[in-house]
Amino acid sequence: xxxxxxxxxxxxxxxxxxxxxxxxxxxxxxxxxxxxxxxxxxxxxxxxxxxxxxxxxxxxxxxxxxxxxxxxxxxxxxxxxxxxxxxxxxxxxxxxxxxxxxxxxxxxxxxxxxxxxxxxxxxxxxxxxxxxxxxxxxxxxxxxxxxxxxxxxxxxxxxxxxxxxxxxxxxxxxxxxxxxxxxxxxxxxxxxxxxxxxxxxxxxxxxxxxxxxxxxxxxxxxxxxxxxxxxxxxxxxxxxxxxxxxxxxxxxxxxxxxxxxxxxxxxxxxxxxxxxxxxxxxxxxxxxxxxxxxxxxxxxx
Amino acid sequence: xxxxxxxxxxxxxxxxxxxxxxxxxxxxxxxxxxxxxxxxxxxxxxxxxxxxxxxxxxxxxxxxxxxxxxxxxxxxxxxxxxxxxxxxxxxxxxxxxxxxxxxxxxxxxxxxxxxxxxxxxxxxxxxxxxxxxxxxxxxxxxxxxxxxxxxxxxxxxxxxxxxxxxxxxxxxxxxxxxxxxxxxxxxxxxxxxxxxxxxxxxxxxxxxxxxxxxxxxxxxxxxxxxxxxxxxxxxxxxxxxxxxxxxxxxxxxxxxxxxxxxxxxxxxxxxxxxxxxxx
Numbered sequence: 001x002x003x004x005x006x007x008x009x010x011x012x013x014x015x016x017x018x019x020x021x022x023x024x025x026x027x028x029x030x031x032x033x034x035x036x037x038x039x040x041x042x043x044x045x046x047x048x049x050x051x052x053x054x055x056x057x058x059x060x061x062x063x064x065x066x067x068x069x070x071x072x073x074x075x076x077x078x079x080x081x082x083x084x085x086x087x088x089x090x091x092x093x094x095x096x097x098x099x100x101x102x103x104x105x106x107x108x109x110x111x112x113x114x115x116x117x118x119x120x121x122x123x124x125x126x127x128x129x130x131x132x133x134x135x136x137x138x139x140x141x142x143x144x145x146x147x148x149x150x151x152x153x154x155x156x157x158x159x160x161x162x163x164x165x166x167x168x169x170x171x172x173x174x175x176x177x178x179x180x181x182x183x184x185x186x187x188x189x190x191x192x193x194x195x196x197x198x199x200x201x202x203x204x205x206x207x208x209x210x211x212x213x214x215x216x217x218x219x220x221x222x223x224x225x226x227x228x229x230x231x232x233x234x235x236x237x238x239x240x241x242x243x244x245x246x247x248x249x250x251x252x253x254x255x256x257x258x259x260x261x262x263x264x265x266x267x268x269x270x271x272x273x274x275x276x277x278x279x280x281x282x283x284x285x286x287x288x289x290x291x292x293x294x295x296x297x298x299x300x301x
Numbered sequence: 302x303x304x305x306x307x308x309x310x311x312x313x314x315x316x317x318x319x320x321x322x323x324x325x326x327x328x329x330x331x332x333x334x335x336x337x338x339x340x341x342x343x344x345x346x347x348x349x350x351x352x353x354x355x356x357x358x359x360x361x362x363x364x365x366x367x368x369x370x371x372x373x374x375x376x377x378x379x380x381x382x383x384x385x386x387x388x389x390x391x392x393x394x395x396x397x398x399x400x401x402x403x404x405x406x407x408x409x410x411x412x413x414x415x416x417x418x419x420x421x422x423x424x425x426x427x428x429x430x431x432x433x434x435x436x437x438x439x440x441x442x443x444x445x446x447x448x449x450x451x452x453x454x455x456x457x458x459x460x461x462x463x464x465x466x467x468x469x470x471x472x473x474x475x476x477x478x479x480x481x482x483x484x485x486x487x488x489x490x491x492x493x494x495x496x497x498x499x500x501x502x503x504x505x506x507x508x509x510x511x512x513x514x515x516x517x518x519x520x521x522x523x524x525x526x527x528x529x530x531x532x533x534x535x536x537x538x539x540x541x542x543x544x545x546x547x548x549x550x551x552x553x554x555x556x557x558x559x560x561x562x563x564x565x566x567x568x569x570x571x572x573x574x575x576x577x578x579x580x
Binding site: 040044129233 | 325331343347399411414423424429430452458509530538543548551552555556560563567568571
């Protein structure tokens with residue numbers, strides 16, 4: 001008890017020497033970027049602001065137009081169509097890779113490094129390779145032709161359905177190494193003793209996975225899901241690099257549509273209305289996830 | 302999961318190596334085709350180049366004929382990333398230090414604000430930031446870009462540091478204060494040197510984000526004289542459609558700096574990305 005009081009007063013002493021004022025610059029930057037600017041942006045979403053000159057308050061007109069315009073509506077749907085499977089599959093593949101590479105393999109370190117490489121690369125740049133592979137005259141169609149599947153050949157990025165799938169696939173390719181690294185760290189923190197005890201009890205691999213590995217990976221699962229949700233819902237680079245949102249705007253996502261409306265068409269008010277929808281989407285999903293995941297994590301551990 | 306290396310593990314290893322080769326095959330195509338002529342890249346996409354054709358790299362780096370300046374873009378990306386990192390580390394660590402040394406309701410509230418700031422996407426604030434910077438003539442400048450990233454990445458930086466400062470014992474600081482060191486000396490000579498690990502993580506996460514970010518750089522810099530790697534890649538790919546040897550040379554030039562950094566720090570990079578995110 002006595003020591004408790006002592007440390008407290010000592011803490012106070014050091015605290016007094018650290019001036020409050022040092023908090024301010026960082027706080028001001030964060031406030032500008034994450035409170036003031038977004039609030040002003042939310043305000044613009046209800047105007048017909050064009051970037052310069054006067055603007056009028058137009059109520060919900062931007063939102064009405066978004067929900068009445070096919071390409072904008074597609075942008076919203078495409079965002080969900082991409083993000084939901086992406087979050088699921090990036091977790092599945094990331095975990096699978098982490099589990100496989102957790103085995104005693106001689107090349108495991110170099111393999112891990114290879115899977116992680118795409119995650120550090122400028123997405124727009126590395127996407128160009130996929131654009132080439134999926135091109136009508138590109139390697140994928142050449143391979144299909146050479147094995148006699150000529151009828152399968154198509155303009156993969158020119159068709160909205162396959163174009164969207166290609167965007168999804170490239171997102172997965174670029175991010176599964178990232179998920180793997182986080183799961184890998186989670187696996188490394190599980191004590192070997194648990195597996196030894198399980199081995200003595202003679203349980204199956206599946207039981208080991210289900211009752212030891214999976215519950216103890218709950219914190220990693222939370223990190224990967226949170227991170228990949230934001231990545232998935234914000235997808236922009238792969239769209240820009242692969243399809244450019246085309247054909248006729250049918251593979252746009254909220255982020256790419258926001259970019260196009262704002263910076264290509266100078267419809268700042270309309271663009272920020274799209275950004276507001278994206279922000280609300282991420283916030284809602286984020287709050288839901290964190291409440292579900294923290295409950296689950298608590299239960300499992 | 303404890304097991305010895307057996308025949309079965311050997312078989313497993315062969316299978317996973319084969320899968321990895323397929324996974325990494327785009328990199329093979331990227332490299333071999335960047336050394337071919339445009340014609341050869343079309344005629345023979347899979348084979349090794351007949352002879353190494355360096356011309357694409359020369360064109361991309363000199364800017365002759367491709368109407369792009371990758372050497373300049375490299376320089377701009379470097380300055381913008383380094384400048385932002387400097388601001389983020391300097392002010393982020395100070396803010397986090399201040400918060401951690403003044404425990405109380407206000408600090409907890411501010412801490413929660415920083416955590417929320419990490420998750421919420423920042424597209425919504427992009428237009429106001431753009432108009433604000435334009436009114437002071439900073440759109441299309443390196444300083445403007447540095448300010449944007451300093452605002453955007455501040456919450457993450459403060460979040461990373463706060464956890465570490467909270468768990469840092471105060472004995473050294475107290476000793477320094479007793480020895481008569483002022484606040485600045487204590488902070489720079491005693492506190493920060495103990496923060497090497499988390500500074501590394503903060504540098505890494507922020508530089509990956511800033512170096513690789515496309516949207517903000519396209520929004521603030523395209524059409525200006527200050528162009529970065531993502532901006533330059535985009536304009537080159539739209540202008541040089543189907544000249545894959547040139548596109549790939551540009552892609553390699555823009556990916557190389559990060560890949561070189563990765564080769565030398567890969568284990569550290571992977572550890573700190575996984576560790577830093579756990580908080």
